[in-house]
Amino acid sequence: MKTKILVVDDEADLELLVKQKFRRKIREGEYEFVFAANGQEALVRVAEHPDTAIVLSDINMPVMDGLTLLTELHQTNPVIKTVIVSAYGDMANLRAAMNRGAFDFVCKPVDFSDLEVTIEKTIVQVQQLRDTLRAMQENNILKMYVDETVINFMSRPDVENRLLASETIEGTVVFIDICGFTSLSEKLPAATVVELLNRYFDQMVKEIIAHGGYVDKFMGDAVMAVFRGDYHLDRAVDAALAVRASLMAHADEKVPGTEYRPAVSIGINTGEMVSGNIGSASLKRLDYTVIGDTVNVSQRLQSSAKPGQIIVSEATYQRLKESFECRPVGEVKLKNKEQPVMTYEVVA
Secondary structure, three states: OOEEEEEEOOOOOHHHHHHHHOHHHHHOOOEEEEEEOOHHHHHHHHHHOOOOOEEEEOOOOOOOOHHHHHHHHHHHOOOOEEEEEEOOOOHHHHHHHHHOOOOEEEEOOOOHHHHHHHHHHHHHHHHHHHHHHHHHHHHHHHHHHOOHHHHHHHOOOOHHHHOOOEEEEEEEEEEEEEOOHHHHHOOOOHHHHHHHHHHHHHHHHHHHHHOOOEEEEEEOOEEEEEEEOOOHHHHHHHHHHHHHHHHHOOOOOOOOOOOOOOOEEEEEEEEEEEEEEEEEOOOOEEEEEEEOHHHHHHHHHHHHOOOOOEEEEHHHHHHHOOOOOEEEEEEEOOOOOOOOEEEEEEOO
């Protein structure tokens, strides 16, 4: 990879000398040199070449000296590493340069073999810094797509040996569907549909996170959320009530050009489930999720719910009836269940 190096010096013959001494590196595409006669001009060059990796700068220059340039560079682009190349090699100048952020100091007259070693050492430092910053940026982007639970799992020291391992957990699963959104998507431009969906999802996710849950996945116009730990069922129901209230608060805001008003149908079920990575290690496509009958029943309860309803099973009702107001809905025949399931609606 080509390294761009800015040389800042008011000596007119230095540019020719640098090009001669590093002609092989230039010819082979390893180095690319840019030149400036003073610190002020150097700042212009950096703005013109934001991919500059290294600055080789003299100290004594007109308009703006090298020490001032060091301060300005550190403020505008801290990734760039500066090597001072100067005849002023006394301890006072050396300390002043280092205190202002210089990476190294080379004395004049220049030993170009030593300068090349210094440049190579500096390249390594710049690349390491860039890699670190890129990893931080990628991690921040990753957090937008991957739940913190998954990131915590990935950070375990034995994660490679546990990729396809699973564990049985106790938790609560909540399925939330935005009612009537499929038909709405047939009437509106795709960009409008995505903008609306993201707005509704954002309202829902805020409430899920606020109550200690995490989003397992988005499925079309539905959300699957999981709650674990202490009082997971109570927190899940509180989150469902908050999501419903949040959407109802905007019920009077009709989507332009339609009669559509946002509403949700919600299914909640609690119990044991299997947690782990599901997918193919060979394909390198895994989904950290929960599976099992508890999950399936939650989704089917949501399918039976009407707009605005929060539906739970008999077993779940027995665990939450002392904390929440519920009313019976009736028996429902759920897919792949031999016997009808008695269902209840959470009112408040």
